[in-house]
Structure formats: C-alpha cells, structure tokens
Amino acid sequence: MMIATERATSRVTISEPARSTPVVREVDVLVVGGGMSGCSAARAAAQGGARTLLVERYGFLGGTATAAMVGCICGLYTCGPESSQLQLIYGNAQELMDRLEALHAGFKYRHRYQLDHEVLKLVLDEWLLQAGVELLLHTFGVHAIVEDDCIAGVVIENKGGRAAIRASVVIDASGDGDVAARAGAPWEKGDAEGQLQAPTYVFYMSGVDIDRAMSIPESKLKEWMKAARGRGEYNFPRISGSYSPAPKPGTVHVNMTRTPGVDGIDPDSLTAGHLEGRRQIRDFIAFLQRHVPGFENAYLDAIAPQLGVRETRRIMGEYVLTREDVLGAQKFADGVCRSSWPVEDHTIGLDTVRLHLPGDDYYHVPYRSLVPQKIDGLLLAGRCISATHDAMASVRVMGPGLALGQAAGTAAVLALETNTAPRNVSIPTLQERLRSAGALI
Numbered sequence: 001m002m003i004a005t006e007r008a009t010s011r012v013t014i015s016e017p018a019r020s021t022p023v024v025r026e027v028d029v030l031v032v033g034g035g036m037s038g039c040s041a042a043r044a045a046a047q048g049g050a051r052t053l054l055v056e057r058y059g060f061l062g063g064t065a066t067a068a069m070v071g072c073i074c075g076l077y078t079c080g081p082e083s084s085q086l087q088l089i090y091g092n093a094q095e096l097m098d099r100l101e102a103l104h105a106g107f108k109y110r111h112r113y114q115l116d117h118e119v120l121k122l123v124l125d126e127w128l129l130q131a132g133v134e135l136l137l138h139t140f141g142v143h144a145i146v147e148d149d150c151i152a153g154v155v156i157e158n159k160g161g162r163a164a165i166r167a168s169v170v171i172d173a174s175g176d177g178d179v180a181a182r183a184g185a186p187w188e189k190g191d192a193e194g195q196l197q198a199p200t201y202v203f204y205m206s207g208v209d210i211d212r213a214m215s216i217p218e219s220k221l222k223e224w225m226k227a228a229r230g231r232g233e234y235n236f237p238r239i240s241g242s243y244s245p246a247p248k249p250g251t252v253h254v255n256m257t258r259t260p261g262v263d264g265i266d267p268d269s270l271t272a273g274h275l276e277g278r279r280q281i282r283d284f285i286a287f288l289q290r291h292v293p294g295f296e297n298a299y300l301d302a303i304a305p306q307l308g309v310r311e312t313r314r315i316m317g318e319y320v321l322t323r324e325d326v327l328g329a330q331k332f333a334d335g336v337c338r339s340s341w342p343v344e345d346h347t348i349g350l351d352t353v354r355l356h357l358p359g360d361d362y363y364h365v366p367y368r369s370l371v372p373q374k375i376d377g378l379l380l381a382g383r384c385i386s387a388t389h390d391a392m393a394s395v396r397v398m399g400p401g402l403a404l405g406q407a408a409g410t411a412a413v414l415a416l417e418t419n420t421a422p423r424n425v426s427i428p429t430l431q432e433r434l435r436s437a438g439a440l441i
Contacts, residue, residue: 021155023164027053027134029412030167032141032154035063036073036398037382037405038173039124040092044409044437045171046131050416052409053165054128055139055156058305061124063175063382065117065398069202069304071246071253072112073097075341075399079111080356088338088362091439093402099123105247113399116247141174144183150376150421151183169412169422170378173405176265177313177384185372186316189265191347191389197310197396198260198346201277205243205288206251206301213252213294218242224291226350234283240352241284251301256284260348264309273307310346310383310396317386318423319368326363326394327355334427335364335441336407336434339400343393364441365395367427370408376421381408403439410434 029045031038034056046052054061064070076093077085097113100106105119128135136156143155145164153166172179181187190196225239241256257280262273281303288295324330326343340362345353357363369386370379380386381404383396395404410433415422431441 021162021164023166025053025165027051027165027167028416029053029169029171029409030055030154030165031171031173031409032179033063033173033175033382034058034061035173035175035382035401036065037401038063038171039128040402040405041171041173041381041409041412042133043092043128043131044406045412046128046133048410048413050413051134052132053134053136053167055136055141055165057138057140059137060121061128062117062120064308065115066121067304067306068308069117069204069253069302070308070398071117071202072109072114072244073398073402074112075339075397076113077111078340078357078360078362079342080340080358082359083111083340084360085111086360088340088440089399089403091403091434091437092406093399094438096123096127096402099127107247109244112244114244114247114253141179144179146183146375149374151179151378154179168377168416171381171408171412172315172378172384173381173408175309175312175383177315177380180315180372180375180378180380180384181313183375183378185375185378187313188316189313190311195347196263196312197393198258198348199262199264199273199277199307199309200255200346201257201259201274201281201307202304203254203281204246204251204301205254205285205295205298206248207298208250208252209294210245210250210252211294213243213292214245216293221292225287228287228291234287236283237280237350238352239350254284254288257281258346259307262307264307264312270307277307278303311389311392313384314387314389314392315372315380315384317369317373317380318371319366319386321365321369321385321387321391321395323388323390326391327357329357329361329363332364332366334367336367336370336431337365337400337403338362338440339365339395341394341397341400343390345393365400365404367407367411367430370404370411371423376423379408379412379422381405406437406439407434410437
C-alpha cells in the first residue's frame with residue numbers, strides 16, 4: 001500500500017515583520033540533532049576541548065534509537081551469511097555499549113546489539129554531560145546563518161521563541177540534513193524514480209514466551225505472514241518483518257510495519273504515515289497472537305513516538321559514496337569508518353532486499369562524504385551524509401552513525417586547533433586521533 005498525500009498549493013502568503021534575533025549562545029562547535037551520530041559528535045568535540053552545544057528537538061537524546069524505539073544498533077559487526085560477526089566499530093560505540101551493559105541494558109544478539117531504549121536515555125545524558133557537552137532540548141534548528149559561503153551559526157526556535165547560536169563549526173546530525181540544506185548545500189532525495197526507503201513504525205509486545213517465539217525461523221514467520229495475507233485476513237504491506245528479544249523479560253521488539261510513499265520531510269505525508277502505521281500495528285498484533293507460538297498471551301507494551309524514517313535528504317559532499325563502493329568493499333585513503341551492513345532495500349514491495357558483502361570484508365566511508373559541497377565550517381554525520389540512494393541503504397544505520405559522529409566531532413576540533421576549514425584538515429592527523437580514541441579505521 002503506497003501512502004499518497006496532497007498538500008495545499010495555495011499561493012496566498014503573508015508578510016512577517018522584520019525583527020532582530022537575539023544571539024543566546026556563542027560556542028566552538030554546535031551539533032544539531034541528538035541522535036546517535038549527534039551524541040557521538042558532541043562527545044568527541046567536547047572531549048577534544050571545544051565548547052560544544054547540542055540542540056535536540058525532543059526532551060531526550062537518542063534519535064531513532066529512542067524516539068523511534070529502534071531497540072538495536074545495526075552495523076557494528078560483519079553480518080553476511082558467510083561472516084563471523086566480527087566487530088568493526090569501537091571507540092565511542094564501545095564506550096556506550098560498556099555503559100549499557102553495566103546497567104544490564106544491552107547485549108549482542110546475532111549481528112545486532114540489542115538495547116533498552118529507556119535506559120539509553122539515561123546513559124546518553126550522563127555520557128554527554130560528563131564530557132562537558134552543553135544541551136538545549138525541545139529546540140529546532142530552523143535556519144542557517146551563512147556569511148561568504150561559510151556557516152556561522154544556526155537560528156533556533158523553541159518555547160522561548162526565536163534565537164540565534166553562533167558557532168565556529170556546525171555539525172548537521174539532524175538526519176534530514178536540515179541545516180546543510182538551509183545553508184545552500186546541494187542535496188538529493190530518493191532513487192532515480194524518486195522512491196524513498198519506506199519507514200517502519202516499531203512497537204513492543206510483552207507477555208511473550210521468549211523461548212518458543214525465538215525458536216521460529218524467520219523463513220517460517222515469513223511463510224505464515226504470506227499465507228495470512230493470501231487468505232485475505234490482513235493487508236500486510238510487508239512479509240519480511242521480524243521480532244527480537246528486548247532486555248526486559250518477556251518482551252520483544254517488533255519490526256514489521258512498512259509505510260511506503262511516506263516522505264519524512266513532508267508534514268502531511270508524515271501525518272498519514274503515522275496513522276497508517278498504527279493501523280498496521282493492530283493487524284500485526286492480531287496476527288502474532290493468533291498464528292505465532294509464544295504470542296498467545298502477549299499484549300501491546302509500547303508504540304514508538306515517531307516513525308523510523310530511513311531516508312530523506314542526502315547532502316552532496318566532496319565525495320558521494322556509491323553502491324559499487326559498498327558492495328566492492330572499497331577502501332579509501334581518507335577512510336574514517338568501517339562498515340559491512342548490507343545494501344538493505346525497503347523501497348517498495350512485500351519483501352526486503354539485502355545485498356551482503358562477502359565474508360568479513362568491509363568498506364570505508366571517506367571523510368570527504370562528511371564534507372558538504374559549497375559551504376565551509378559545516379560537517380555532516382549520520383544518515384544525511386553524502387551517498388547515493390543505494391549506498392545510503394547500507395551506511396544509514398546506527399553503528400556507522402556512531403563512528404561518523406566521532407569522526408565529525410574530532411575533525412571539528414582539529415579544524416579549530418589549526419584555524420582551517422574542516423574540508424582542509426590533515427587526514428593522517430584525524431585518523432591518528434580516532435585510533436587513539438579507540439576507533440578502528
């Protein structure tokens with residue numbers, strides 16, 4: 001089922017009166033977006049000695065991991081059918097896992113790292129505050145301050161009104177590339193036909209007999225979903241969904257819904273997507289209770305506050321990571337992150353296409369993919385980095401996001417120390433600092 005919305009195209013406008021915008025902060029590094037990549041970037045920058053401020057639209061950190069309740073970190077390990085599930089990403093990611101495990105709130109499960117998204121909120125607060133990061137929550141970055149093609153800060157809006165924050169370096173970790181796009185950096189969205197990766201609305205069920213439920217192969221679950229759809233019981237848009245154990249006993253994280261046609265930067269489309277996602281959740285709960293052993297007494301535990309959006313803007317950078325780079329396990333001299341997550345296509349259809357790298361091989365994400373074209377003083381982290389639609393289907397997940405955030409925050413500090421634009425920092429020095437902080441390059 002494709003979700004189509006039609007926005008009003010009225011040409012009626014209003015004129016707002018001119019006004020002066022107060023500057024409320026001046027910092028070295030401003031990070032916009034408190035998801036995993038933004039948190040990692042802010043911690044790296046603050047640990048490097050930069051006065052760092054992170055602004056986040058919710059009242060908590062974590063982004064997709066918490067607001068969309070995606071209770072696992074993908075992309076930390078090699079994960080193909082012939083892989084050994086070797087860990088590729090350390091550094092900040094390992095620090096975070098250590099803190100979660102100390103609270104019995106995280107564990108490796110197959111090729112993913114499962115976590116308690118509520119405990120993660122607590123851990124991220126402490127992780128950033130201990131590093132000296134300043135936080136400003138319930139705040140949107142709405143406009144970029146650009147002077148001579150160099151970003152000089154961001155205009156924000158929150159319950160206090162409209163204000164400006166000036167910064168020497170800005171890191172766009174908004175997921176949607178909001179700051180970079182508003183600064184004038186070029187961007188793309190979707191595949192050649194304009195199709196976007198479909199979002200998923202995550203939910204949790206409790207009262208599950210975990211041993212029985214987890215003994216069922218995903219192939220069998222897919223077979224049952226296909227049969228129920230064929231009988232007309234449910235109008236499933238996807239038959240490749242799955243569930244996995246959560247840290248809370250008797251609870252599973254369910255990744256089954258699919259809302260194709262939803263555009264994560266169109267508010268009308270997002271509204272329709274949330275309504276459709278909740279409709280689907282009712283169907284999937286009924287299916288699991290009626291047809292899947294272990295779910296007979298299960299019940300809905302939680303629905304995520306927001307859809308898990310997989311793709312919106314991709315900012316065009318000094319290098320555009322490609323499908324060929326990913327599947328060819330390309331290594332780069334300016335590599336700052338290893339990844340082996342497959343090209344995982346949720347664009348359209350009932351199934352999910354996964355194209356894996358061979359064995360335990362991996363590709364590099366080059367630093368140039370974090371540097372937007374045209375605009376100086378700005379770096380990218382997370383799923384808005386420079387990549388094609390297919391490459392983004394691999395690099396968008398949270399494991400690489402943590403590593404790319406650490407690289408961006410470290411590069412921001414290096415740019416400040418050397419009084420140079422982020423695009424001109426010394427790559428060998430950047431890589432050495434990342435290695436010294438535990439990263440695997």
